[in-house]
Amino acid sequence: MAGKAGIRVENLYKHFGKGDTLVRVIEGASFEVNKGELVALIAPSGAGKTTLLMMIGCVEEPTSGTIWLGDEKVYEDKWLTKETRKIRREKIGFIFQAHYLIPFLNVIENVTLVPQTNGVSEAEANKIAMELLEYFDIGDKARSMPSALSGGQNQRVAIARALANKPQIILADEPTAALDSKRSVDVVKMLKKIAIEQNVAVIMVTHDEAMLPLCDRILKIEDKKVVSEPVPKEGVAIL
Numbered sequence: 001m002a003g004k005a006g007i008r009v010e011n012l013y014k015h016f017g018k019g020d021t022l023v024r025v026i027e028g029a030s031f032e033v034n035k036g037e038l039v040a041l042i043a044p045s046g047a048g049k050t051t052l053l054m055m056i057g058c059v060e061e062p063t064s065g066t067i068w069l070g071d072e073k074v075y076e077d078k079w080l081t082k083e084t085r086k087i088r089r090e091k092i093g094f095i096f097q098a099h100y101l102i103p104f105l106n107v108i109e110n111v112t113l114v115p116q117t118n119g120v121s122e123a124e125a126n127k128i129a130m131e132l133l134e135y136f137d138i139g140d141k142a143r144s145m146p147s148a149l150s151g152g153q154n155q156r157v158a159i160a161r162a163l164a165n166k167p168q169i170i171l172a173d174e175p176t177a178a179l180d181s182k183r184s185v186d187v188v189k190m191l192k193k194i195a196i197e198q199n200v201a202v203i204m205v206t207h208d209e210a211m212l213p214l215c216d217r218i219l220k221i222e223d224k225k226v227v228s229e230p231v232p233k234e235g236v237a238i239l
């Protein structure tokens with residue numbers, strides 16, 4: 001049976017530069033995120049949240065340590081495959097603060113781009129995309145341009161796009177930072193629903209305390225390591 005860990009990180013280090021310009025960002029982080037779990041990643045600005053996501057996402061090379069994505073060990077003091085791009089395309093969905101939709105493609109074209117790059121036929125990609133857009137109540141916007149949609153609608157398209165390659169892992173870097181509080185709650189609830197219904201491991205960077213009670217657990221970067229905490233009950237400030 002497949003293990004329940006979607007992401008497993010052991011003794012991970014990340015340094016930038018060397019000599020006088022050496023910056024030690026992560027110093028021995030170990031943690032897991034299970035499939036079906038939505039965890040919030042919190043820490044002050046500059047603490048290494050984005051760097052950590054980019055290492056898990058096989059974008060930024062760690063200095064040392066081990067990373068498993070599902071049952072596959074992808075990094076052990078070096079990438080264990082030359083095809084980090086393939087891992088990224090097949091296993092991971094990224095969501096960013098700004099939605100980064102391609103402005104000259106309509107909504108459904110934005111969503112079908114990744115599956116088509118992965119070799120899925122246009123007809124099949126369109127079917128997957130339409131199901132996702134309907135799942136997020138924006139099926140009627142499929143032929144609209146991103147510029148005609150609200151911020152919240154565009155972020156839903158971006159989430160649909162992140163899901164179009166059926167990832168095992170979703171890495172969301174401040175996905176609600178540009179949204180008002182109601183839209184933020186909608187987006188986080190959507191991520192929770194995806195985690196459960198599609199058995200995806202989701203890490204969401206956030207600075208918004210109000211989002212924490214909607215998550216399952218908190219990972220905090222502290223002293224350049226990662227510690228796990230329970231979420232606060234609604235209305236309790238912890239940051």
Ligand SMILES: Nc1ncnc2c1ncn2[C@@H]1O[C@H](COP(=O)(O)OP(=O)(O)O)[C@@H](O)[C@H]1O
Binds near residue numbers: 044046047050
């Ligand atoms: N490419 C890079 N070269 C050198 N330093 C970097 C680079 N990327 C990030 N850093 C440094 O790593 C630290 C963590 O940055 P980042 O992961 O963006 O933090 P956060 O997302 O928590 O705000 C910062 O000190 C930043 O300056």
Ligand SMILES: [Mg+2]
Binds near residue numbers: 051173
């Ligand atoms: Mg960041």
